[in-house]
Amino acid sequence: MAKILVTDDALFMRMQLKDILQKLGHEVVGEAENGRDAIHKFQELQPDVITMDITMPEMDGVEACKEIKKLNADAKVIMCSAMGQQGMIIDAIQAGAKDFIVKPFAANRIQEAIEKVL
Template sequence: MNVLVVDDSNFIRLNIVNYLKNNNITVVGEASNGNEAIELYKKLRPDIVTMDITMPDMDGVEAVKKIMEIDSNAKIIICSAVGQQVKVIEAIKAGAKSFLLKPLNEEKMIIEINKVISF
């Protein structure tokens, strides 16, 4: 399974990457904003994308919409902080398959990734 990790926080990206590697999941790329996410998605075609909501240049909701235009079967999991419910709902309506609440929990994240990959 190949994952693209998208978050503007280096610290959170590092945590996600470590969680995935601890569970023998391959991280094929990392992006710090929506524009980078779209370019990397086109190039890498990952099995799963973990997507932050609040980022510079292009937020996660817009990035989800653009990725879904590129690949209607894209599997995107939103990673969001409390207080972002409206944006999370927008992202789910745009095509995201699930969401995880920050701070992220390794076990919950792996369970959710396995659920989404089997859709």
């Protein structure tokens, strides 16, 4: 069981991902609605894994991933995006993301990504 911080600007997406993660037996320790929020919650909650939407207001997921990796090089970030654009995936991996999930979420793909990063 992993402690997970879910980051997405859309409440519906956070709820959907949280539901899947809990059914898979993981603990969702917090939610963040933008990259800046995710950085604060990461420091506060020390989750095992952070799921990070790419496109968000205030600070996007790629920037937030870079900042989190500066705070803790071992941080495990899984990027989530509705846009399976090659460029964004490359940006996310270069920023330090360990894996990438495309929306809509599939439970088996989420579990696979979590197992891969842990």
